[in-house]
Amino acid sequence: MTDKKDFVDIRHAQKSYGNLEVLKDISLTVERGQIVAIIGPSGSGKSTLLRAINDLDPLTKGEIWLDGVQVNKKLPHRQYEKHINEMRQQIGMVFQHFNLFPHMTARDNVSMAPKMLKGLSKEAADKLAEEQLDKVGMLERIDYYPSQLSGGQKQRVAIARALAMHPKLMLFDEATSALDPELVDEVNQVMKKLAEEDMTMIIVTHEMDFAASVCDRVLFMDQGVVVEEGPPEVLFKNPSKARTREFLGKHLGATK
Amino acid sequence: MDIDLMLKVYPFFLEAAGLTILLSILTAILGLFCGILGVAARLSRFAFIRFLGAAYVSVFRGTPALIQLFILYFGGPQIGIQLDAFEAGVIGLGVNAGAYMTETIRGAIISIDKGQREAARTLGLSNWQAMYKIILPQAARLMVRPLGVNLNMLIKATALVAAISVIELTYTAQRYIGSTYKPFEMFLLAGVLYMIIIYVVGRGVTWLDRKVQIT
Numbered sequence: 001m002t003d004k005k006d007f008v009d010i011r012h013a014q015k016s017y018g019n020l021e022v023l024k025d026i027s028l029t030v031e032r033g034q035i036v037a038i039i040g041p042s043g044s045g046k047s048t049l050l051r052a053i054n055d056l057d058p059l060t061k062g063e064i065w066l067d068g069v070q071v072n073k074k075l076p077h078r079q080y081e082k083h084i085n086e087m088r089q090q091i092g093m094v095f096q097h098f099n100l101f102p103h104m105t106a107r108d109n110v111s112m113a114p115k116m117l118k119g120l121s122k123e124a125a126d127k128l129a130e131e132q133l134d135k136v137g138m139l140e141r142i143d144y145y146p147s148q149l150s151g152g153q154k155q156r157v158a159i160a161r162a163l164a165m166h167p168k169l170m171l172f173d174e175a176t177s178a179l180d181p182e183l184v185d186e187v188n189q190v191m192k193k194l195a196e197e198d199m200t201m202i203i204v205t206h207e208m209d210f211a212a213s214v215c216d217r218v219l220f221m222d223q224g225v226v227v228e229e230g231p232p233e234v235l236f237k238n239p240s241k242a243r244t245r246e247f248l249g250k251h252l253g254a255t256k
Numbered sequence: 257m258d259i260d261l262m263l264k265v266y267p268f269f270l271e272a273a274g275l276t277i278l279l280s281i282l283t284a285i286l287g288l289f290c291g292i293l294g295v296a297a298r299l300s301r302f303a304f305i306r307f308l309g310a311a312y313v314s315v316f317r318g319t320p321a322l323i324q325l326f327i328l329y330f331g332g333p334q335i336g337i338q339l340d341a342f343e344a345g346v347i348g349l350g351v352n353a354g355a356y357m358t359e360t361i362r363g364a365i366i367s368i369d370k371g372q373r374e375a376a377r378t379l380g381l382s383n384w385q386a387m388y389k390i391i392l393p394q395a396a397r398l399m400v401r402p403l404g405v406n407l408n409m410l411i412k413a414t415a416l417v418a419a420i421s422v423i424e425l426t427y428t429a430q431r432y433i434g435s436t437y438k439p440f441e442m443f444l445l446a447g448v449l450y451m452i453i454i455y456v457v458g459r460g461v462t463w464l465d466r467k468v469q470i471t
Contacts, residue, residue: 089380099375
């Protein structure tokens with residue numbers, strides 16, 4: 001619809017809770033197929049920004065555009081609900097705490113939304129669930145309940161669940177932060193695979209190594225603003241701002 | 257203790273217990289209906305409807321059920337509500353139980369992690385779809401036991417309608433005391449029958465609770 005440059009277009013995003021400004025006039029664009037990591041200390045607003053993209057945490061001011069359509073359009077309640085539900089079908093999201101539906105098997109977690117929202121038959125939805133779970137290496141656990149899976153397995157199912165809606169954009173909100181260290185890699189592998197398939201991804205993460213190896217761009221946020229951004233090799237090796245250096249000094253030291 | 261007397265009158269008590277059970281069932285159904293309405297009101301996005309829901313709960317939990325029954329049965333005709341004792345009993349107790357059930361159901365719903373709703377909404381489900389497909393199936397499993405407690409209270413509360421002369425178990429006991437002068441035996445018999453009803457219902461609740469848990 002639009003040229004690929006501003007596939008995701010965030011314009012003057014502002015958010016405040018009372019007097020507390022969490023996002024201070026952030027503007028950024030993401031190209032189709034690009035993978036962007038957002039790093040920063042906790043409380044910097046990075047998760048809030050990510051959750052604003054699908055309007056889970058609505059902005060106080062500013063616009064979010066995806067592929068030429070404004071996500072957070074001002075509409076009367078009913079029309080807005082219809083609009084946002086359509087937009088959200090195009091935006092996959094993966095949470096820190098997985099948020100799998102505990103009363104459904106992996107299969108149903110993945111096939112529920114396509115069945116319900118896209119009118120897929122049971123057979124078609126089953127096939128879709130099998131494909132998506134296979135893609136994340138979880139096919140043999142298809143009939144397991146979330147409580148029977150490890151953290152890494154849960155997160156892979158959660159990724160499959162998001163992918164089953166065939167989203168244009170994937171948002172990852174600290175997808176590996178709640179995992180035991182030895183389970184991080186299996187999730188990272190899945191994310192890498194998605195990156196190779198040219199999925200557009202915005203990733204909030206604490207893992208600098210992963211960001212460095214997968215992302216096209218890294219944004220460093222602090223106190224509600226984007227302090228600095230650039231390709232990972234520049235931002236990690238040669239940051240221009242003192243605040244970025246300070247943050248990376250602590251974190252790169254800690255992860256190595 | 258006059259066992260012979262108890263054996264002689266117990267068939268009449270059994271019949272009265274039947275009415276207590278019928279009252280309990282009708283009250284539970286009406287209560288559940290009111291509870292669902294109450295929860296819908298309390299979770300509405302309109303402040304005024306939320307207020308109505310909260311007012312319903314605090315009025316009916318904040319006054320004795322007996323007073324509510326008296327207002328309905330004795331006071332009702334004054335404002336044009338004519339109900340026989342049984343109808344007044346079912347409606348009075350049902351609306352009262354609904355206030356408690358509102359809080360039980362609401363408690364179960366709000367105890368579901370907000371991430372569940374977020375995940376559902378993120379996939380594109382509407383608020384209502386998220387509610388019935390994701391939140392309610394999980395909340396329903398959490399509700400079984402506390403609703404069982406509501407049911408237990410409600411069965412015992414049916415004794416109150418004796419005060420508006422519904423011929424259920426408690427009223428029957430009182431009536432037989434009038435002719436036998438044996439309150440100990442009569443109330444004991446009524447008490448035992450209540451306990452049997454409540455024991456059976458309690459077992460049913462436990463069974464259901466086990467059955468609905470996620471494996």
